[in-house]
Amino acid sequence: VASPTGCPVSAAAVAFDPFEPPYQLDPAEALRWSREQEPVFYSPKLGYWVVSRYDDIKAIFRDNLTFSPSIALEKITPPSDEALAVLERYGYGMNRTLVNEDEPAHMARRRELLDAFTPEALEAHAPMVRRLVREKLDAIVDRGRADLVAEMFWEVPLTVALHFLGVPEEDMEQLRRFSVAHTLNTWGRPSPDQQVEVAEGVGRFWQYSGQVLEKMQRQTQGKGWMYDMIEKNRQKPDVVTDNYLHSMMMAIIVAAHETTALATANAFRQLLSRPAVWAELCANPELIPAAAEECLRHSGSVVAWRRRATREVTLGGVPIPEDGKILMVTASANHDPSHFENPDELDIYRDNAVDHLTFGYGSHQCMGKNLGRMEMRIFLEEFTRRLPHLELEEQAFTFLPNTSFRGPEAVRVRWDPARNPERRNP
Template sequence: MNTSSASKCPFHASAELNEKAQKFDMFGPEFQHCPATALQSFREEKPIFFSEEMNYWVVTRYEDIREIFRDPVIFSARNVLEKFTPDTQETAEILQSYDYGMNRTLVNEDEPIHMERRRELLEAFDSSKLEGLRELTKTLVTNKVDEFIGLGKVDLMATLLWDIPVIVALKFLGVPDDDISVLQQFGVAHKVNTWGRPSLEEQKHVATNVGKFWHYSGEVLERMKQNTEGQSGWMYDMIRKNQSNPRVVTDNYLHSMMMAILVAAHETTATATANAIKHLLSTPKLWQKLHHQPQLIPSAVEECLRYAGPIVSWRREATENIQINGVDIAKGDKLFLVMAAANRDPEQFENPEELDILRDNASEHLSFGYGAHQCLGRNIGRLEMCAFIEELTRRIPDMALSEQTFTVTPNTSFHGPEALWVEWTPKAVQGTEKTSRTFPIGNPDKRTIVRPAKVVAINTIATDIKEIILASEDDTLAFPRWTPGAHIELHLPNGLKRKYSLCPSLNANHYTILVKQETHGNGGSAWIHHHLMVGDRLSIQGPKNFFPLKPHTQPVLLIAGGIGITPMLSMAEQLKHENKEFRLLYCGQTRQSMVHINQLEKFAQAPELYISSEGNRIDLETLLKVQPPKTHIYSCGPKSMINEIQMLAERYHLAFSSELFTSESQTLDPEKENAFEVELMDTGKTYSVPRDKTLLEVLLNNDIDVPNDCAEGLCGSCEVLVVEGGEIDHRDHVLSAKEKQSNQKMMTCCSRASGKITIKL
């Protein structure tokens, strides 16, 4: 299955929204209540806008934000820690009294020094180095829960979530135990100081604690420098780097990073976990689900990070004049990248407003950033969140939210409850405990995130075509909603996986697919036709949508070939419901091989049939050259038909989106493949891609988070930029011929290279 689009849908904002954009205030009640929903209408109609109130460009779409994160040179991180409320003379004097001298760190440094330093720091964050930290976290969480489990009601933020991330961060740094209790006292809520509008008293309080931390941590650092032999921890590693490479890892950088890591690891993890628990408890069946099926906790963590991540926006500054999605940004302009809005972008996540713990692409969220500045400590945060949620769901399955009014600390970038009151019946938890679970560190394996389904009906509706109707096997989790063009992936008992577009169902709780038996396929459709029976259980993934129907004011032309009618049925149904102007053209070999041929009127008012055996073949050239300007063509069917329509759409300047279902195998043949090497520009590390592995597999096996989905070169989600090196052997169905010829992009799931190449995520 492949999708492509020759043009982007234009955005049209109302006069009211334009006026609202100018006055948009991130400190306003709407944004402070829920950043994602506050920007929903902007993302749909005006995805990049300038707020005169904030003096910032506000960016809301997933694709735009990912591209900005992708380029740390044009979009500098220098303004990330700029304070909205500058230090007063009084606070400056407080900091000066402690010799405070924190300089730029990884989060707000520019290239090239940022990447030089990042490469020196990477190794300590490898998943293999975090095993001891995971066991420490589990022990800390267990001991804390032991202290309050008999109470029946606590504020989780105060009793559990705020303290443990500090201790874990200090242990990661390698700070001696005797100093940990002292440094804990200086824990500071930086979100209001840097990204908020603190009062003078709040500024003085923060300045005092920051000064004390800086002074005492400097003393700790000096003592650590005197005794590095046999010592472990991130600071000891950096002390050794300081000795071997003092130009890059300077004395001040050591001290600054000690504070930066503590701040980054503290508030983000505490807030992320509070958000996750709050939303999981808001839907009690999800909490119960995790109690009974704890193996789902890692995927639930990723979905919670997508749905309600702790950092809702981040900042960048343009270093040159640039255009983003048709909007001109001038050199020096400042941008707010609102990840909370991007993480609910329907063009990236199907049914994004629902918390769906079985969403297998949730880890593509932007809550950890992306590219060169992606959070180094993301796997530490993941392991802590898993430990918190595993302990609480296992030991307190009847936990519930107490009656309370949730409050947040007003700021632009962090969002989470200041307190999280929960309650349970102390006696009820006795005997509920199960065996503690340990999860792999890192991004969860999306191949394990599946939905249980059962076959409720199988109908033969045309020659060699069967209609398969599926229902959820899980009584607690219904199938999620989907949009026209969406598909699911079936995991078949014979080990094959196949993607099928969803068709309209009479029962909204069912998923309906059409499966044509392919005589030259690899066995998936044949197994379904000959072996699948009503009552059988299957695992599915999705729904996902690589072929979305966009909002349209211009005419729409739907062209289906053979079994390609499947996504067109839902598109036609939606367009008809919206009373939009469209035509549905359906091409087939014989009348008997075409589905719903006598029922198409319920999907389209005047469907047009082109049946080859009856002498009525479609003339695409004649059809397309007379289409009104701005007509958008959607097509699904054989590759030859798709290629011809794409060529004609380009010739006649028509917008074009397509989906190709293919049975072509992407299985590697080691006897015919060449091994090659890849240098990752973001880290400077080089990886060997053997004959029997894809580049995507190699990257994922080395804990490098790469968005990915189809693994067949069909969806485009695993695209990377090729900076330099050998020729790319393009095997995808996404890039245009011109893009392939330019040698600047590559799909890591299927394409290969000759010689060594350098890539950028």
Template structure:
């Protein structure tokens, strides 16, 4: 290890925390090769699992590979400066500076590599055209470009999508968004763009650097000329003209040198990532034909599929940062001035954040958490332009060429530290099978485009009912499986799914009650409620073996903490047995100390009673009202009060849960000892006449927003490009939860416990507000 130690930047006179950050694998690490560009996550799996932060002597960078560490670095732009994002890899030969000087090259900081506080000052002034409201005006143009491009090859039967669609459309959209004239020399600009990318993110030879320097210099001069031309018509369209107009109001913020530098940088940034992201996404979807078939049949899946593609195989391999002070990351000491390579593609495959991360699942519930767009103050401003283009491209191809397949080919990748995607993507199909030959309207139909995080209600999974079995009076057990026979995602005790019941928007939540290990099928038990609003009644009357149901989830906001050291107490009433029985089974499997209480009116109504008794024996107590055995919550709570560290998990009728809460409180048990699951919310809804406006500060994004009295926090965040998912928007599902740093919240959901509300660490953006109109600070 002595040779390696001599290459390590950490002094070995005293062993650093975590040991030497340089190993044999670290010494051999080289991202400039096909194996890394094709699958960065797999290339650094060893590091993510064994040595999540290591030093690479070949790069002179510290490499960070896990999700939370990368996200924490993004959220702290003061400690971790973005100033080296566009810094050439290695030291350019001396003549490069002289060559660039001949062209008057004076590239300054841009939004991507500028430090605070100037970065946020400029971002606030220039961000308005990137908001969903303003981006909608570009949608017809994007549709036209995609349609015209596909028209040119629709009858050919074989095409390179990169050359004929995926480069051309994003590049044209970028020029349109910037306001650059349609008659621009595109081939020249493409050459300029490639040179800029290689210069900033590649590792060219000294000879190549000299040639690239001339091209970059020409690009600089070209950008200046375009900018000057725009200054002659400042009231015209495009983001650059908008920036010119903003310069008049904020001359100290939007300077001449800044505009020139942004003109050059944005031409590249506005299309490279989208071109590669689209190629990666289409390749990934066609490699998973069941998902492609589902997406073609259900366009609602396009938006969530795009997010999963960006997570699983995004167009950004890594970002770079520079440490401004001595700091420790995952137990490894990093010296001030150190350069960091954040492998975001690896973070997107971290099992610590994404369940079964290598599984490609277009219905994944948290794919929008991916780091491909970055996070915090430097999150990509153009993310929703990219989303728009990707959704329209995939939508048009899925409708007009649903039968296309990947051709036999070898994929080549551009070697650089930032953008990743194949140079070519060849697909083929039988033109005689084109749907529009039978139905010309196929060509003109448009799917909805989602500008922002996908709506959870659109993440639909079609499942076939394998069996329907009566497990108690008016209670049936449905066993659901994939029509394709493919494995279903893993779930954890307490999770539920939403089943769409009949026509319209009626959906009901049902807890999963089967075996979480069984990925062949999911099981839910449904009680026919005499006061049913249509959900359970429809299932009992209409659902039979072979019925295909539209299902969302699974999701879990009633999660059991398996690390707890004390006794677990499980309390269920009626159909509330379904989430609790999976927790009790899990406790038994783990050998935990637990007791189990199950209340019901009589044995005819008691679902799973015999099998639960056989499984849990003396640990299970049945409380049957008609047999004179009711659960005495006061006695139970009083007994538990004498034990340390008791955790109670309960689900059942509202009256039962309220009585249990009173008993727990009166017995003096800690307020965080009780965890309950609700399926209804009777808390106040938004009433503009009674609400107050309030301010919300987004700590990581550097924004302060006003939430009006007639608008929810959720809608306010979405309007400013902040990604927050949602589903029920009634405070029931927990999808729109956001972290709270400071301020007092008026909680209006049915998810958080009283203890969690008092902790004030999170809130549901769809329904909750500030208490008394005070300012809230969110960790967004």
């Protein structure tokens, strides 16, 4: 087998399949061979150049002229004709947002939309996050068993995301299903039958987003980031364009909730599977922010991100042609021993955990990272205080097969309600 540039493709590169269990279960481990032997390789199954080392990935993030983000939300599996027909029927027109916009349009737009992310603006959401987590905890605290994903890990971040955006908090179950369809549509490998079903979900999500947007555009006094955008769209329609508004409406609902939901599930799984670390957090809650950061490094919720080479370029000694598509496996970079000592260890005292690439890097770096971090912190604060004796149940973790969004579909836990601290000190 040869790559499009005529280079031979190794057996490991031919075998690489991010939709199969090894990558789903542990993407960093699945790419250990690559980090060690072949840090940039062509994957015939994907049609992408895969990059696995920290320094190479950071260099790509740094240079968004050579490495365009334009394909960040492209369907990684080419859609079938039937799926395309379904999308067309819904008038599907997802295009540029921020994350997949080139310069100079991207920075011009991003600069207009920063106000919602000042530390003060974000801190204003903290009481709501805490109230939501407490309500959800109240509902289960005497029960003794729960699947934390089903009980709260998706619903709280979704509620917070909608509130942050100013989107009415309605149809939550449906939005959850739409998000899964969007993830599979963008980063998954749905079977031909699934493709049509997924396209139906995505098409309906597109229509729904348009309807919500129109409703919001008729309001004059709404509060939230989408209202900031609507206002900028009125003032500077060439910077914050009409199509941007609709595309962003759909993309951001997912970006702002799914990422945080999965990150929280990953963090609880990792911390609870290390009872000594969990006990340390319960005894010293001031360690929680550092622990959350280390979980984002060790088991991030975004594990791979994409760029397109705008010209012929050599990366790690490997030539990549113009228009070559690149999959940066950030989960692998986060386990690169050249940057992180004992990278596979979850070490809440690690001093460079924050160097992880789970939020991307450079001019497109996640705008919502501090909102995501705050939610994780509050979840951990409330749980370590109210259920320090929480234990992970024996379970096989499962994941939605896709290249980029990763977190367990369930996190089953148990505890003895008789030992709840609030029963001892009411």
